[in-house]
Amino acid sequence: MARLRALLSDSTDQALVRARASGEVLVASMRLGFITVFSALVLFYASPSTRWLELGLAAGALGYGAVMFAIALKIRKPWISWVTSTIDISLITASLLLYAWSGDPLASITNRTYFELYYFVMANAALRYDWRLCAFTTMMVLSQVLGLTAYVTSNWDLTGRFVTSFHALRILILFGAGVSSVAVARWARHLRLMVGTDHLTGLSQRRPFLERIEEELQRSQGDRDRASLSIALLDFDEFKKFNDSHGHMAGDLALQLLAARLRKSVRSSDLVARFGGEEFVIAFPRMDVERAVKRVNELREELAAVPIPVGGSSHHLTVSAGVGSWPADGDSFEKVLAAVDERLYAAKSAGRNRVVGPRSHLRAVDV
DSSP states (O other): OOOHHHHHOSSSSSHHHHHHHHHHHHHHHHHHHHHHHHHHHHHOOOOOHHHHHHHHHHHHHHHHHHHHHHHHHOOOOOHHHHHHHHHHHHHHHHHHHHHHHTTTTHHHHHHHHTTTTHHHHHHHTTTTTTHHHHHHHHHHHHHHHHHHHHHHHHOOOOOOTTOOHHHHHHHHHHHHHHHHHHHHHHHHHHHHHHHHEEEEEEOOHHHHHHHHHHHHHHHHHTTTGGGGEEEEEETTHHHHHHHHHHOOOHHHHHHHHHHHHHHSSSTTSEEEEEETTTEEEEETTOHOOOOOEEEEHHHHHHHOOEEETTTEEEOOEEEEEEEETTTTTTTHHHHHHHHHHHHHHHHHHOOOOOOOOEEEGGHHHHO
């Protein structure tokens, strides 16, 4: 259950989570529109013998589409996509099964109208930007199609009417469509990571970091367990001088090594980003400012110990930092960041290589 819960609620990239939620609304809109047009066409071309069955299916499909649209607008949970995909596939299979129970078993596995809806569901899965969902949808479709085929062929004699090779080809094409949806979703994630990652340091860029902060603040409101969010702004001392003395290649290497140490030293729940140049920002969810000041001071010591090889010798860079917290320093991230930036400037003015937090903690962190 724990693994299943982690699979359904994984949200390492909040931009993708938001894209998935908006994708769910898009899918719900497309589903409702498609069902409306599809039902009209089915009723128009339905044969007299199955008209009542078609009418019932169309009415049920329209009601289902409307309910799913309302759910997509009101519920923004990661598990919604998994549930709606499962229901979509199961309803298509149930509709095909009705043909067998109504006296036309061959139509259950050769129907070219309802069968194509499986492709629609798999294509929609890719719009949620989650390759796991696409893989799950593909396996669900294949398992239900194979199960339906086995059920019909074992309970009704279709000898001379059912072409096995043609049906196998349809299943193979279904599998190919599913693999394509997985590839599309994985590529979308890859593009998102490329856009949101600083290529030099491998850390998050400024904009994705701000998106994550906004998400964190929204979750923190009204939640006592998340009522504290500390922010630290770090700037490497005299980096321009180091760059001018040893060259930009050495400067880039220094940023890479220091960013790697920073990434390894923070908690998995902490957010780290390159804010610009030699400036880095860290968000500490669920950490009060006093603990954050102490933690940043430890990071300052760790970073100062990182050797930077240049021309056969090792060099070291120190760091100055300012620390603040939400909501003590402001009711928005911009206000907290302004307070943190002032403390960073104070750390630089006081001699560099130090951490400055709120005034009540100043003595404890100066070095």
